[in-house]
Amino acid sequence: MSFHRIILTVNGSTEQVDVPGNMTLLQMLREKLALTGTKNGCAAGECGACTVLMNGEPVNSCMVLAAECDGAEIVTVEGLAQDGQLDIVQQTIIDEGGVQCGFCTPGMLISARALLNRNPSPTEAEIREALVGNLCRCTGYARIISAVKAAAEATQ
Amino acid sequence: MTTASIKETTNIGVSKPRVDVREKVTGAAIFTDDIQFGAGLLYARVKRSPYPHAIIKRIDTSKAKALPGVKVVVTGEDFPHRTGLYLKDRYIFARDRVRFVGEPVAGVAAISEEIAQKATDLIEVEYEVLPGVHDPVYGASPEAPLLHPDLGNYEVPNFIFPVPNTNISNHFKVRKGDVDAAWSQCAAIVEHTFRVPHVQHVPIEPHVAIAQVDGEGNITLWASSQSPFAQRNLIAKSLNMPESKIRVIAPLIGGGFGSKAGITMEAIPVAIAMKAKGHPVKFRLTREEEFFTNFVRQGLVAKIKVGCDKDGRLLAIQNEMYWDGGGYTDYGVNITRAGGYSGSGPFDCPNVKVDSMCVYTNHPVGGAYRGFGMSEVHTGIVQAMHMLSEKIGMDFAEFLKLNVVQEGDKILTGMTMHKTGIKECIDKVTQAVNWGIKEPPSAPNKRRGKGLAVMWKAPAMPPNAGSSALVKLNEDASVTVLIGGQEIGQGSFTAMAQIAAESLGVPFESVKVKGPIDTQYSPYEWQTVASRLTWSMGNAVRNAALDARKKIIDMVAEAWGEKPEDLDIKDGYVISYKTEESISLKDIVVYGIPKPDYSGWVGGPIVGSGNFMPTYVTGLDKETGQGERAVVHYTTGAQAVDLEVDLDTGQITILKAASAFDVGKAINPDLVKSQIEGGFVQGMSSAIFEEMKLVNGVMQNPSFVDYRIATTADIPKVIEAYIVEAPQDDGPWGARGVGEHPMVPTIACLANAIYDATGVRVSNPPLSAEKIYLALLDAGVVK
Ligand code: FES
Numbered sequence: 025m026s027f028h029r030i031i032l033t034v035n036g037s038t039e040q041v042d043v044p045g046n047m048t049l050l051q052m053l054r055e056k057l058a059l060t061g062t063k064n065g066c067a068a069g070e071c072g073a074c075t076v077l078m079n080g081e082p083v084n085s086c087m088v089l090a091a092e093c094d095g096a097e098i099v100t101v102e103g104l105a106q107d108g109q110l111d112i113v114q115q116t117i118i119d120e121g122g123v124q125c126g127f128c129t130p131g132m133l134i135s136a137r138a139l140l141n142r143n144p145s146p147t148e149a150e151i152r153e154a155l156v157g158n159l160c161r162c163t164g165y166a167r168i169i170s171a172v173k174a175a176a177e178a179t180q
Numbered sequence: 181m182t183t184a185s186i187k188e189t190t191n192i193g194v195s196k197p198r199v200d201v202r203e204k205v206t207g208a209a210i211f212t213d214d215i216q217f218g219a220g221l222l223y224a225r226v227k228r229s230p231y232p233h234a235i236i237k238r239i240d241t242s243k244a245k246a247l248p249g250v251k252v253v254v255t256g257e258d259f260p261h262r263t264g265l266y267l268k269d270r271y272i273f274a275r276d277r278v279r280f281v282g283e284p285v286a287g288v289a290a291i292s293e294e295i296a297q298k299a300t301d302l303i304e305v306e307y308e309v310l311p312g313v314h315d316p317v318y319g320a321s322p323e324a325p326l327l328h329p330d331l332g333n334y335e336v337p338n339f340i341f342p343v344p345n346t347n348i349s350n351h352f353k354v355r356k357g358d359v360d361a362a363w364s365q366c367a368a369i370v371e372h373t374f375r376v377p378h379v380q381h382v383p384i385e386p387h388v389a390i391a392q393v394d395g396e397g398n399i400t401l402w403a404s405s406q407s408p409f410a411q412r413n414l415i416a417k418s419l420n421m422p423e424s425k426i427r428v429i430a431p432l433i434g435g436g437f438g439s440k441a442g443i444t445m446e447a448i449p450v451a452i453a454m455k456a457k458g459h460p461v462k463f464r465l466t467r468e469e470e471f472f473t474n475f476v477r478q479g480l481v482a483k484i485k486v487g488c489d490k491d492g493r494l495l496a497i498q499n500e501m502y503w504d505g506g507g508y509t510d511y512g513v514n515i516t517r518a519g520g521y522s523g524s525g526p527f528d529c530p531n532v533k534v535d536s537m538c539v540y541t542n543h544p545v546g547g548a549y550r551g552f553g554m555s556e557v558h559t560g561i562v563q564a565m566h567m568l569s570e571k572i573g574m575d576f577a578e579f580l581k582l583n584v585v586q587e588g589d590k591i592l593t594g595m596t597m598h599k600t601g602i603k604e605c606i607d608k609v610t611q612a613v614n615w616g617i618k619e620p621p622s623a624p625n626k627r628r629g630k631g632l633a634v635m636w637k638a639p640a641m642p643p644n645a646g647s648s649a650l651v652k653l654n655e656d657a658s659v660t661v662l663i664g665g666q667e668i669g670q671g672s673f674t675a676m677a678q679i680a681a682e683s684l685g686v687p688f689e690s691v692k693v694k695g696p697i698d699t700q701y702s703p704y705e706w707q708t709v710a711s712r713l714t715w716s717m718g719n720a721v722r723n724a725a726l727d728a729r730k731k732i733i734d735m736v737a738e739a740w741g742e743k744p745e746d747l748d749i750k751d752g753y754v755i756s757y758k759t760e761e762s763i764s765l766k767d768i769v770v771y772g773i774p775k776p777d778y779s780g781w782v783g784g785p786i787v788g789s790g791n792f793m794p795t796y797v798t799g800l801d802k803e804t805g806q807g808e809r810a811v812v813h814y815t816t817g818a819q820a821v822d823l824e825v826d827l828d829t830g831q832i833t834i835l836k837a838a839s840a841f842d843v844g845k846a847i848n849p850d851l852v853k854s855q856i857e858g859g860f861v862q863g864m865s866s867a868i869f870e871e872m873k874l875v876n877g878v879m880q881n882p883s884f885v886d887y888r889i890a891t892t893a894d895i896p897k898v899i900e901a902y903i904v905e906a907p908q909d910d911g912p913w914g915a916r917g918v919g920e921h922p923m924v925p926t927i928a929c930l931a932n933a934i935y936d937a938t939g940v941r942v943s944n945p946p947l948s949a950e951k952i953y954l955a956l957l958d959a960g961v962v963k
């Protein structure tokens with residue numbers, strides 16, 4: 025099997041990793057970098073549990089090959105809080121009660137952060153649209169949508 | 181304890197923040213697949229049956245064994261003991277016969293998942309295909325091939341009634357009054373057959389388990405599990421070894437909904453690890469496997485007949501249920517029982533006849549799913565009541581209020597109903613949707629309608645399912661609560677922290693409840709199922725905290741020479757009402773208190789213990805289903821929706837959904853509302869979108885693309901949750917469970933609303949746009 029040596033930025037730190045050609049970004053984060061906050065719900069690009077920011081854009085990390093990430097900038101759920109200070113959307117999802125089992129939460133938070141980065145005051149329809157690829161089986165979504173709204177309002 | 185002991189509280193009935201939430205938003209929370217095992221970890225894959233029903237003629241594993249990187253290959257030959265939660269009808273790996281597509285036939289462990297998969301592909305299995313059973317009504321008939329010729333010899337508890345030499349693995353009957361004599365008295369009768377398809381739980385976290393066996397044969401299993409203690413017991417049974425040699429560790433779980441209760445795939449890595457001593461062996465289901473190789477919600481065919489007098493009073497209910505149990509029904513037999521003893525729905529009726537039959541088929545194996553049969557039962561019975569109310573010309577809300585079960589009624593099994601707030605629930609949800617007022621649709625091509633449904637559900641469990649808890653105090657006056665019940669997202673750890681804080685007299689913030697649940701250190705809990713934790717484990721935690729409290733007070737009383745009655749614990753201080761002295765719990769709860777003049781010490785490290793087990797549940801007669809008290813209690817509720825149907829597409833848009841449940845007492849109202857909202861959406865998803873499409877036993881749609889669940893795009897504009905509180909006599913502060921109930925009435929509620937909007941009844945879920953449109957076409961509503 026071919027190995028690739030890649031250098032990339034993950035949550036602000038530079039990492040050098042040797043990855044097999046068929047390893048996904050999701051596997052690399054979880055198995056090589058011990059960043060297990062990003063979850064595997066399907067490994068098929070269909071549930072959003074593995075969402076991370078790649079060069080600022082939300083991607084399903086199960087559908088990206090690690091070898092393609094040379095030079096990329098990746099942000100995972102572990103990179104949202106800065107110096108123990110939660111990202112506003114982490115705080116509002118707590119306040120609104122948008123977390124139950126928590127398995128979809130990392131992917132949800134990343135998708136929400138990506139939305140707020142490109143559109144600081146989204147409408148409810150835009151929030152629903154931005155999160156449509158993130159499946160949650162517990163909460164019924166309403167409180168997650170409110171959390172994104174509240175985060176947008178708090179940063180106005 | 182009784183509700184009379186309620187005093188002013190700062191922790192009960194208060195929406196405290198979740199104790200597990202910060203780690204869940206930062207990514208620090210550890211789920212099973214997140215645990216790192218390092219080098220030496222092996223990966224398991226399973227060879228599965230491609231046939232729904234076949235004899236295994238020959239298995240050749242030699243090529244798989246020869247593949248470099250493969251460590252172990254096992255088959256059914258290696259594990260000859262049967263297991264199962266209620267009916268012991270299964271093996272870990274099939275022996276001589278397979279009974280559903282996806283049944284494990286052999287297992288492999290290798291140094292990578294890819295090699296393990298390649299090895300399973302190299303295993304050769306020769307089958308002789310047999311005719312299958314793909315419908316439960318056919319399966320129950322004498323013409324059907326016999327799927328378990330040994331049914332009569334399987335080990336089974338005395339409340340499950342298999343019928344040997346048939347495919348009926350449990351036949352539960354209720355005979356109350358005389359339905360046959362009642363029909364002639366009825367002014368209106370409705371007869372209808374309802375079909376509910378198989379659906380899947382779809383937790384976002386797929387099943388995963390890791391097993392390791394040491395040189396002495398001691399087994400450790402890490403599993404995403406709602407049932408570490410039940411799994412320890414079931415693995416012990418299937419391996420014929422004592423429980424003490426098995427340790428199950430269950431970290432946080434990413435959704436279960438019943439699929440991670442009992443035992444399914446967890447035994448597989450254990451079996452393999454026994455042949456690879458020292459190596460941890462990880463087995464995780466792919467999303468595709470998650471859909472059909474593990475527990476599913478059983479399909480149901482219910483033939484229902486109901487009748488009432490001219491005033492709308494129910495006179496007779498007859499419900500004949502054929503449950504599509506699948507190839508094995510170790511858990512399904514008890515779903516059938518629960519469906520049977522609640523088979524009238526929450527209605528007071530003098531004549532009830534129920535036949536609830538668990539039927540072996542060559543379909544995926546049925547297991548617990550949020551509601552434990554009740555969504556399926558209510559789909560039929562509540563729609564039938566709606567049809568009956570229309571036939572007799574009565575408003576449905578009025579009809580329900582006339583007929584719902586009330587305190588003092590003798591329910592179908594003869595048990596006397598306890599206090600229940602079901603009428604108040606009906607009032608709350610009908611008000612929320614402006615019931616009785618016809619409102620205009622938003623566009624000319626739409627029809628608007630309202631739907632209403634009621635429900636009841638009792639915890640379904642062995643009569644003596646128990647709970648236990650330990651409450652341990654630390655030097656800094658923090659409190660650790662040890663429990664065996666799981667946090668599956670419902671908020672159990674938070675509710676237990678509130679109960680412990682209140683019982684002990686310490687601040688909520690000082691109480692720690694954390695996983696993983698570990699059968700080696702955590703006190704026993706039967707299973708995290710049946711909406712039973714707040715009530716059962718809540719009682720155990722309260723008892724443990726009261727025990728710790730007593731020990732602390734006795735210690736201080738002795739040290740101070742006071743009477744225990746004059747002392748209390750408040751905010752982490754022991755106070756004396758008599759002398760107005762006070763002392764912090766800090767240090768004294770571990771080091772004790774010095775006696776005056778250094779004449780010695782009193783006390784010692786404080787640990788409180790408590791348990792709870794219902795002792796009053798009685799059996800039910802095999803022929804009549806009658807008995808003193810079949811269940812511990814019923815939680816009741818109601819749901820209403822206001823929706824629009826698009827005549828051009830058949831698509832429905834829910835404008836408002838309102839739910840109300842009688843939870844006895846909401847320990848944490850916000851968490852209760854979260855359960856109600858999330859449960860509604862899960863119910864809505866199952867009602868509109870979900871169906872396992874089975875063709876000759878093969879699931880046609882095992883992916884998120886083809887098996888759609890609700891997303892942010894699908895949820896109602898407004899979801900409202902109401903709490904009703906008619907206290908439970910033996911619940912902590914009067915609490916009873918509500919985790920499963922919110923999705924139970926939803927299918928019937930939506931079907932009733934679609935009928936109200938269009939005049940067309942689409943009775944069998946999924947109530948998809950396509951199905952609704954075709955029904956409208958059929959009825960001539962659209963052309
Ligand atoms: S795990 Fe990547 S989308 Fe599901």
Ligand code: FES
Pocket residue numbers: 122123124125126127128129159160161162163384434435669
């Ligand atoms: S909180 Fe459980 S899947 Fe979203």
